Amino acid sequence: MALRLHNTLTKKVEEFVSRDAGKAALYVCGLTVYDHAHLGHMRAAIVFDVLRRYLEWKGLQVTHVQNFTDVDDRIIQRAQNEGVPFDEVTEKYITEYRQALEALNVLPPHVEPRASRHIPDMIEMIARLVEQGYAYYAEGDVYFDVTKRPGYGKLSGRVLEDLRAGARVEPGEFKRHPADFALWKRAKPGEPNWESPWGRGRPGWHIECSAMSLKYLGMGFDIHGGGDDLIFPHHENEIAQSESYTGKEPFARYWIHNAMVMVRGEKMSKSLHNYFAVMDALRVYPADVIRYALVSVHYRKPIEVDEERFADAARAVERLRVALTAVDAVMASVKVRDGSGQPSGKLVGAVQRARSAFESTMDDDLNTAGALAAIFELVAEMNRAADEVQKGQIPAALAQIGLSMARAMFLELTGLLGLAFKSAPIDHEVQQKVLRIAQAFRSTAVHSNTETLISNLLDVRERARASKDFSTADQIRKLLAEAGIIVEDLPTGPRWRVVSAAGSRAPSGGGDG
Numbered sequence: 001m002a003l004r005l006h007n008t009l010t011k012k013v014e015e016f017v018s019r020d021a022g023k024a025a026l027y028v029c030g031l032t033v034y035d036h037a038h039l040g041h042m043r044a045a046i047v048f049d050v051l052r053r054y055l056e057w058k059g060l061q062v063t064h065v066q067n068f069t070d071v072d073d074r075i076i077q078r079a080q081n082e083g084v085p086f087d088e089v090t091e092k093y094i095t096e097y098r099q100a101l102e103a104l105n106v107l108p109p110h111v112e113p114r115a116s117r118h119i120p121d122m123i124e125m126i127a128r129l130v131e132q133g134y135a136y137y138a139e140g141d142v143y144f145d146v147t148k149r150p151g152y153g154k155l156s157g158r159v160l161e162d163l164r165a166g167a168r169v170e171p172g173e174f175k176r177h178p179a180d181f182a183l184w185k186r187a188k189p190g191e192p193n194w195e196s197p198w199g200r201g202r203p204g205w206h207i208e209c210s211a212m213s214l215k216y217l218g219m220g221f222d223i224h225g226g227g228d229d230l231i232f233p234h235h236e237n238e239i240a241q242s243e244s245y246t247g248k249e250p251f252a253r254y255w256i257h258n259a260m261v262m263v264r265g266e267k268m269s270k271s272l273h274n275y276f277a278v279m280d281a282l283r284v285y286p287a288d289v290i291r292y293a294l295v296s297v298h299y300r301k302p303i304e305v306d307e308e309r310f311a312d313a314a315r316a317v318e319r320l321r322v323a324l325t326a327v328d329a330v331m332a333s334v335k336v337r338d339g340s341g342q343p344s345g346k347l348v349g350a351v352q353r354a355r356s357a358f359e360s361t362m363d364d365d366l367n368t369a370g371a372l373a374a375i376f377e378l379v380a381e382m383n384r385a386a387d388e389v390q391k392g393q394i395p396a397a398l399a400q401i402g403l404s405m406a407r408a409m410f411l412e413l414t415g416l417l418g419l420a421f422k423s424a425p426i427d428h429e430v431q432q433k434v435l436r437i438a439q440a441f442r443s444t445a446v447h448s449n450t451e452t453l454i455s456n457l458l459d460v461r462e463r464a465r466a467s468k469d470f471s472t473a474d475q476i477r478k479l480l481a482e483a484g485i486i487v488e489d490l491p492t493g494p495r496w497r498v499v500s501a502a503g504s505r506a507p508s509g510g511g512d513g
């Protein structure tokens, strides 16, 4: 079956055919690193993570490039307000963003170019655009002349005549047309700046993504992605300058845009002060719950995030986890694994149906909501089979093969959506206790989820042991035990698990992989 994706450029759902057979080149506009990432940013990261995983599952070798915009007015503003160098601001938020992605099981991009490290590439592009007459110099700035580009507006559907009326030229700008945009901005006092043929200055935002995507993926790469708030002007301008620069079309073959995360009907954004920072969300909800909530709605529909959305996601994740645990319990009860059992026909059929339903719904413009429905069909069969074994209606040995096939398919399909089931849910009380222990052993507050806090504490304990500070090491172990986290030292390293109030144990993602 062939994957079909909605292409903003053609406004149609089209079959995905890559530029190079067997490969897919993906560029996603990354974060402007001046503040905490919020759930809106995570939706984009997760949508394109699912797309990447799905393309790989389809057998394509994906190159995923996602930039950091680390030269920007808002970064400069923040650095000036805090009285620190601009790269101190960017470094801090890049680190935090990467932690959030890791916690949410988002695969790291293959290349993460930073704008500040690609200035010569941008200067080269701008120089050629000036030479070709697509751009002009004005008072230390360089602007792209939109009137020189036939077809400007083809992505967003904007018309130049309307833009003339709608846009305004800010004081200090020397544009010929209000829709012209800056490729290079002259240096202002106290701002980071670089030498260029037009004097010292810095690049405009749009040229950054053109230069970095062309450098790592080349002209005509497969997928350019981002939030739908980037269609105009950012992506429209990327197309105009890249196609002018190379003299070829298309710059990117498929333009994929995710809809926004909404709070009470309004777009979640920094400027509206209605955002939920990812690191705060991770302190309240397990990573799987956040991921589930964000993939439960089709990527082209806005998603309202509220308590109810997360409560629903938490219940759904729990149902998935319970099914997996039930199957594991049945499998563990089979003492002799001689493979003599016959696969249960019903379950094998359900496994095949789940795979094909999952694939056909994902092929239909990445319908993750439908994909979850396919997974739940499989879960119903897993529960039924586990239940039959527990009631003694069928011998465990007979169900074993079918169950292990179902289990593998369950993990494969949920894994494509990035659900990890790494550990048992850690309840709020335990989370709070772990946070207090982590604070006691660190001078600065750590913005991280509970699992990361535990693993950091185990690192502190390992370092203490290595330096023969056994009292610190013992103290960490004792405090964690009091909080309900049992640490075991295995030859492969320490492993931890949660002991609930009732004394039941759940496996965890510890050092034993």
Ligand SMILES: [Zn+2]
Residues within 6 Å of the ligand: 028, 029, 030, 209, 234
């Ligand atoms: Zn971009």
